[in-house]
Amino acid sequence: MSETRDKIRAFILENFLFGNDQGLNDDISFLDEGIIDSTGILELVSFLEEEFSISVEDEEILPENLDSIKNAVAYIGRKI
């Protein structure tokens, strides 16, 4: 799980925060904090699909699965 968390965190940092990790903890809401918008969520989905060899269905694109590092890690845990 720690490896999953590190990969997701690194992706968010590099692609949406451009390296500035101030305040990015595992619980922070990507949408609330303006880190990702509704289109950016699909960039995260694409990353998760490729990195973890999973398929994310349309109905799974939900805040409870994808809106924080913690939620995404838990979601990946359920998928693999």
Place this chain on the structure above:
Amino acid sequence: MNICQRCILPETFPGITFDDHGICNHCRREESAVAKAVEKKVKYRKRLDQLIEGVKDGDSAYDAIVAYSGGKDSTYTLKLLKDRYNIRLLALIFDNHFISQTAWENINKVTDELQIDCIRFRPPWPLVKTLFSRAAKEDIFPAPTLLRASAICTACIGIIKSIVLKTALEMSIPLVGFGWSPGQAPIQSAIMKTNPALIRQTQSAIKKAYPYEIIHGMEQYFIPEPYYETHKERFPYNIHPLAFFDYNEEEIKIELNDLGWQAPTDTDTNSTNCLLNAFANQCHIERHGFHPYVWEIANMVRQGVMKRDEGIEKIYTEQNQQIVKYAKERLGL
């Protein structure tokens, strides 16, 4: 100023690093994605073909609603959807009170030529003036948002996205189209099924970002809470086809000229419709040290859909002070 030798991102862009060849970390990271882009574009074109086949000529009055600015990209999106799919389109024009006269003429000519119905949505000037003045004076949105767009643009587009979606829900329109350029949003986000939970949280975040005294007069632009239940089966697909169709600015302009569309001469280098954009850019550059369009334009240069020299001209040309002055005076700043 030192800029990436490949994509034009400047040394002032947050978190940027350059290697020994003067290439930035973003260019290096995107190399594999750029290599796979052609294959991915084909896949997405097929996906859109299938999606449209499934919704075309359904029970709704329109197959797609498109956020239409009169600018080159949203005009081309309308043309592409009409020519390739011949679907029933509704164009929604958000009148932010700064649309160039030429853009209005373009809107009329294009929608007539393509035979597309359009709605003009015009919020009252006092509200718009307060919103844009506030966004000009301070960054009212979270810092990550402002890495990709100015505060003024973010303030405007937040309302547009919401109104278009709300109209789609109310009219049961299955597709919502945007003319995002290939640099604004990547291919993988170009077709998206929206859903109540995601949109509710997105809307909540946007509403929280607007200052209280402003959001108070804007509630009607957002999705009413009951819709998440009563309209839950109507949540549309968002599509932005320019991410995966061929994109060449000059060729697009030539094609649009056939519709009577003409590039305005009174807008800045990054807009073909808005008279506020130059001022928005200037505010952002002064506050953040980089141009708010540089991320988008750098992406397009990296993807090979724009020449590096053109990108440099768009980003590193001084803002036209006459247009900046016009916007400032209208906003009372």
